[in-house]
Amino acid sequence: MRPSRPIFFAFFLWAGPAFADAEPGAVVASLTEKVALPSAAAFDAAAEDFHRRTTAGCDDPAALRAAEAGLRLAWAKLEVLNFGPLQDDNRASKIAFWPDKHGVAGRQIRQYLRKADPKTVTAEALGKGSVALQGLPALEDLLYGGETISPFACAFVQGIAGNLTRLAGGIRADWGTREEGYAARIEAGDLEADAPALYYRAATDALERVLDLKLKRPLGDAPEAANGALAEAAPSGRSAAIVAANLETVQALAVGPSTNDPGLADLADAKAGTRLKDALAERLGRARDLLNGLNRPLAEAVTAPEPRSRIEVARFAVKDAKTALATDLAPALGLPAASFNAADGD
DSSP states (O other): OOOOOOOOOOOOOOOSOOOTTOOHHHHHHHHIIIIIHHHHHHHHHHHHHHHHHHTTOSSOHHHHHHHHHHHHHHHHHHTTOOSGGGTGGGHHHHHOOOOOTTOHHHHHHHHHHHHOOGGGGSHHHHHHSOGGGSSHHHHHHHHTSSSSOOHHHHHHHHHHHHHHHHHHHHHHHHHOOSSSSHHHHHHHTOSSSOHHHHHHHHHHHHHHHIIIIIIIHHHOSSGGGOOGGGSTTTTTTOHHHHHHHHHHHHHHHHHOSSTTSOOGGGGSOHHHHHHHHHHHHHHHHHHHHHHHTOSSOHHHHTTSHHHHHHHHHHHHHHHHHHHHIIIIITGGGTOOOOOOOGGGGO
């Protein structure tokens, strides 16, 4: 049964300059310079920092978990840009093999731990092996598998950290700068796909993943059907923070990186663009506030009445944002409005 939908969104205006009817080139430059390049650089820096910390060993698991938290959230902001450098060499899947519907990573990790062969967990060996063992979910499993980290598990952590550094460095290098690399090509329109459409699809695809995989999947259709174990990053309890970080990047793409920079909504006509920016800023901001305000991990919140209600309202807000993008922005980009599954409105 559909839960009651509280109507308490506090409407506010996007208090920034109007860029409606902005030139596509200006919007692409804004998103590339202020969103894509900084996100790639931040993830690369976080991967380097985590790798450096692992070289000192695993005697302080709490410190490693704190560093891994920064790495995971840096990825959450970057993963929205799931095209170009993230798709090359299947990097996105290697960094975050999720959802793992059949528990592949867990089984393979247990096998590696039983065999305890150091040659199998070097960065080079992992980079050539199973996608399920190369990135953040496997790293989280090892870091949160117990109070202490065994010597072999530590070597495993170090190998994953080294592999992530390689992947993150490759993404940053491929994005390049506004003068060379993918960033220069996307700004110059030197791609097969239309640049604004790439950013638009990145935003809408990210919202789709948030709606269907990151929120609805653990929520289930009713409290008795909830399964917190299906939440992303359930062991660390960072599921809600990851979604909030995803939405932060989506908002930067859609509304603009700042009040002084244009976003995708500015490609709509003046009236529609202003209305769209207001709606998106309100809906996405509200969803982030609700998720960040949970008093327990999302994996636990899905079965508790009050926190579950907050997650459901956040999901409604995200769906509203996705609908607004399809209704007001897709036509301005010459794209068909996305089709929606009726179940999205449950």
